[in-house]
Amino acid sequence: MLRLLVLALLLANAGYFAWTHGLLADYGFAPAVQAEPQRLAQQIRPEAMRLLTSAEARQIENEPSPAPAAQAAPECLQAGLFNPEQSSALRAGLESSFPIGSWTLESSVEPGRWIVYMGKYNSEDALNKKRSELRGLGVSFEALVNPALGPGLSLGHYTSQAEAERELAKAATRGVRTAKVVLERPESRGQLLKLPAADAALKAKLEALKPQLAGKPLQACQ
Template identity: 65%
Template sequence: MLRLLVLLLALANVAYFAWSQGALAPLGMAPSVQTEPQRLATQIRPEAIRLLTADEARQLENSGSAARPANGASATAEAAAECLQAGLFNEQQTTALRASLEKALPAGSWQLESSTEPARWIVYMGKYSSEEALAKKRNELRQRGVAFRAVNNEALAPGLALASFALQADADQELARVASKGVRTARVVQERAEARGQLLKLAAVDAALRAQLDALKPQLEGKPLRPCL
């Protein structure tokens, strides 16, 4: 019985091998063939495909590199245009500035608009009697890890501003915080009062317009052009 079972298994293996190799195809017994003729039908001139030589590949790369600078230069030129603003200007300054702008710049390239500059309150230390005293105080603040800057109000100079705020209440809170770090002689003062005037805005300043603006610096009254807010 065991011999018969072994013989049947051997015959089954032989039959499977013959079937998988297509030997039984004349009898209508063969495995199905997986093909995708539709892919061949969609190929476009496959006989035209060839490998590039090293020289051809180098020439193709060089031609692509030659085209890039022009595109890059165009993108850089477009990116160079930016919105700039300067101000505030009081009524007298605005009158003189408007006349200069109308003569020097293209129409529509600039505008003057009403604006308000909020008051500025600072946590202040000073005035100091000498530059030596000021330098000593700077070193003390660095050791305590307290940030500072020079004041922008000549009446308060030489002095230091430890923080700036639009509201006095916020400055009072900061004063209490720096006091906890051992800063005992600071106080809250108003560095700048609220101001109203005209703001110069140039929506798209490119290289050509920037060159024209250089001639207008005297009319800007020392107010720098900065990115629009």
């Protein structure tokens, strides 16, 4: 009896082995196929996969997310002043290419510019000699805006003649004897272009507008 039981178990095990390995498929006995060959074909380098250790997983969780790319904030830009003819050409270019409300052309006044002036000198050597003298006295100077006054130097610029006269008196106490007050640039009136919120897209459009700007630089609004 025990022999028959052992023999039955051996036959059962042999049959199960043959069934699971497809040896009985020709006789209609085989387990259902679970494989999905189409998914296997879609795998990319499955041999490169590996399980992370708990320490590696924690490190990845704690890594900060990359910061978003910084966006440049819009800025207020202005240019001018433009005379009537320049303003007309500029307005036409703005109206054809720039969004409504992104720009304004407004009347503005640029005050006169008074300076404490030294010159004209008859040569560059004389000008350089005066620069050396002023440095020795500790007096600062600047380049002239009006080329018609050169060769010469400005010891400072002011919006009124009275203010310039006061600074001339101060310069005299420091040893400056040959300076005087002159009007370097008279008051001017015209149209001022203002772009209150110029972003990157608007700044790109300004390249095409350069001919209408008549050489006047765009700068931060005052």
